[in-house]
Amino acid sequence: MTTTTFDAIARRSLALEARLEFLRLLRTPSFAVPALAFPVLFYLLFGVLLAKPGSAMRVAQYLMATYSVFGVMAPGLFGFGVGVATERDKGLLALRRALPMPPLNYVGGKLAMAMLFAAIIVTLLCITGATVGAVHLEVTQWLSLFVLMVFGALPFCALGLLIGSFVNGQAAPAVVNLIYLPMALLSGLWFPLNLLPLAIQKLAVLWPAWHLAQLGLAATGQGGEGSVAAHLLYLAVFTVAVGRWAARRLQREP
Amino acid sequence: MNTQTVAQLRGAGKQRGAIQALAEVDLTIAAGEVYALLGPNGAGKTTAISLLLGLLRPDAGEARLFGLPPQDLAARRRIGVMLQSAGLPDTLTVAELLAQVRSYYAQPRSLADVAALAGIEPLLGARYAQLSGGQQRRVQFALAICGRPELLFLDEPTVGMDTESREQFWRTIRELVAGGCAVVLTTHYLEEAEALAQRIGVLMLGRLVAEGSLDAIRARVGQRQIRCVSSLSAEQVRAWPLVQSVQREGERLHIVTPQPEPVLRELLAADAQLRDLEVQRAGLAEALQTITREAA
Numbered sequence: 001m002t003t004t005t006f007d008a009i010a011r012r013s014l015a016l017e018a019r020l021e022f023l024r025l026l027r028t029p030s031f032a033v034p035a036l037a038f039p040v041l042f043y044l045l046f047g048v049l050l051a052k053p054g055s056a057m058r059v060a061q062y063l064m065a066t067y068s069v070f071g072v073m074a075p076g077l078f079g080f081g082v083g084v085a086t087e088r089d090k091g092l093l094a095l096r097r098a099l100p101m102p103p104l105n106y107v108g109g110k111l112a113m114a115m116l117f118a119a120i121i122v123t124l125l126c127i128t129g130a131t132v133g134a135v136h137l138e139v140t141q142w143l144s145l146f147v148l149m150v151f152g153a154l155p156f157c158a159l160g161l162l163i164g165s166f167v168n169g170q171a172a173p174a175v176v177n178l179i180y181l182p183m184a185l186l187s188g189l190w191f192p193l194n195l196l197p198l199a200i201q202k203l204a205v206l207w208p209a210w211h212l213a214q215l216g217l218a219a220t221g222q223g224g225e226g227s228v229a230a231h232l233l234y235l236a237v238f239t240v241a242v243g244r245w246a247a248r249r250l251q252r253e254p
Numbered sequence: 255m256n257t258q259t260v261a262q263l264r265g266a267g268k269q270r271g272a273i274q275a276l277a278e279v280d281l282t283i284a285a286g287e288v289y290a291l292l293g294p295n296g297a298g299k300t301t302a303i304s305l306l307l308g309l310l311r312p313d314a315g316e317a318r319l320f321g322l323p324p325q326d327l328a329a330r331r332r333i334g335v336m337l338q339s340a341g342l343p344d345t346l347t348v349a350e351l352l353a354q355v356r357s358y359y360a361q362p363r364s365l366a367d368v369a370a371l372a373g374i375e376p377l378l379g380a381r382y383a384q385l386s387g388g389q390q391r392r393v394q395f396a397l398a399i400c401g402r403p404e405l406l407f408l409d410e411p412t413v414g415m416d417t418e419s420r421e422q423f424w425r426t427i428r429e430l431v432a433g434g435c436a437v438v439l440t441t442h443y444l445e446e447a448e449a450l451a452q453r454i455g456v457l458m459l460g461r462l463v464a465e466g467s468l469d470a471i472r473a474r475v476g477q478r479q480i481r482c483v484s485s486l487s488a489e490q491v492r493a494w495p496l497v498q499s500v501q502r503e504g505e506r507l508h509i510v511t512p513q514p515e516p517v518l519r520e521l522l523a524a525d526a527q528l529r530d531l532e533v534q535r536a537g538l539a540e541a542l543q544t545i546t547r548e549a550a
Contacts, residue, residue: 008422008470009357009359009360013354013357013358016354016357017354017357020343020346020350020353020354023345023346023350024343024345024346027346027381028345044315078437086341088449089341090338090340090341091338091341092340092341092342092343093340094309094337095335095337095340097307097308097309097328098307098308098309098333098335098337098407099334099335099355099358099397099399100327100358100359100384101325101358103327120459177536236389240308245542252315
């Protein structure tokens with residue numbers, strides 16, 4: 001057994017690694033533009049411009065919570081999924097494992113990147129909601145939505161890591177989209193689930209995005225189904241189980 | 255294990271799929287030496303390197319780096335690595351890539367030193383994707399040496415380099431070796447092994463079939479080559495005793511023999527006009543051919 005080293009070198013290195021991973025993705029327009037712009041654009045379109053005034057459900061408030069979920073899914077799914085698949089293909093993962101890269105750096109750097117992107121995306125959505133969406137919340141509600149969504153990126157990092165351990169770099173963007181977009185729809189992120197058939201509503205408990213959305217709705221005072229503790233438990237178990245499965249796959253020999 | 259040993263395989267075996275990629279390989283790299291691992295494609299060179307780097311674990315026997323398992327970070331902090339294929343992040347600059355790898359080491363070389371050694375000073379601000387293939391190889395080399403390694407792994411380092419870059423690269427390696435760095439090298443270019451290596455190991459179908467100094471490997475082949483310009487026909491010379499093979503290349507004859515002296519006497523006696531006479535010991539290429547033919 002090798003022990004995990006986390007000494008001064010490893011800590012300094014991890015901070016740099018996180019910064020470079022963020023820069024790498026920020027300079028990749030095919031990632032950065034959709035990840036940063038789409039949630040806000042969709043929210044403006046469907047939550048503000050096309051919302052019927054005086055509708056019973058406050059559309060701008062509902063969609064601010066659910067588009068936050070939609071937004072924070074992307075850095076995990078694409079940053080990890082496409083990133084890991086590509087780096088495995090190109091031999092970069094092997095080089096980094098051969099070099100004395102501290103073992104936590106690889107995943108740690110990407111996690112920090114995903115959470116930073118998530119923070120930016122939620123902030124943009126909250127600013128949009130508070131201004132043009134005319135959403136009014138208590139300070140504690142804003143803060144809990146922010147913290148929830150930054151950590152809410154983690155289950156999708158685990159899922160992305162798992163996808164990256166299965167598929168190659170060519171297939172990864174397609175596979176990620178095939179999981180990302182249907183899950184967003186089936187979790188009620190674009191419109192409430194009661195507009196969809198009952199069977200789809202029943203299935204929703206399977207998707208981590210649905211659980212995070214219920215937590216987001218609860219945090220912004222919009223009820224949400226089920227208990228907060230159950231959603232948190234589901235997301236924690238999902239993250240750990242999927243993350244460990246992915247880690248085991250990646251540690252296997254090529 | 256003696257303290258002079260920096261890397262070692264002991265009775266190492268490794269199955270890759272249905273193929274025994276490596277079998278009972280014993281290999282020891284001493285501090286400060288350049289060791290070249292040669293052999294045809296699929297001979298097990300990359301598997302051997304992967305075991306030493308801890309990328310693969312042996313099924314049988316063991317791999318050691320500085321007396322430790324290669325997975326141990328303390329051991330890997332003393333090595334530098336350049337792999338055959340490494341697609342580095344396209345959107346990062348050369349300086350950023352160097353900063354990243356330098357951060358893995360306790361006392362890395364300064365950025366300026368690394369850039370000078372690898373000849374990449376003008377490239378530091380460029381993004382990796384903008385570089386030519388040869389420039390990318392030089393950046394990969396810079397990453398390999400930036401941590402002041404005591405042992406450097408170079409897997410096919412000069413593929414894609416032009417002649418000038420290659421010679422510059424060899425000079426740098428010699429400089430590093432003079433400073434006490436050991437090198438494990440795999441290469442397809444035999445002149446590279448001849449230019450750099452003190453010791454050579456020949457892998458064939460996963461087994462180490464020969465090992466020794468450059469001269470010892472060459473001496474495995476008893477043959478000498480005789481070249482001369484002569485009007486004698488190849489058929490005529492082939493009929494002589496002790497002549498193994500004869501080929502004509504234009505006006506030159508190329509004769510291979512285990513014992514050149516009697517053949518030379520006959521040659522000079524038979525052709526008074528004979529000129530441009532050369533006798534050579536077989537090169538590394540011929541030696542490898544013989545060794546791998548015997549082993550097959």
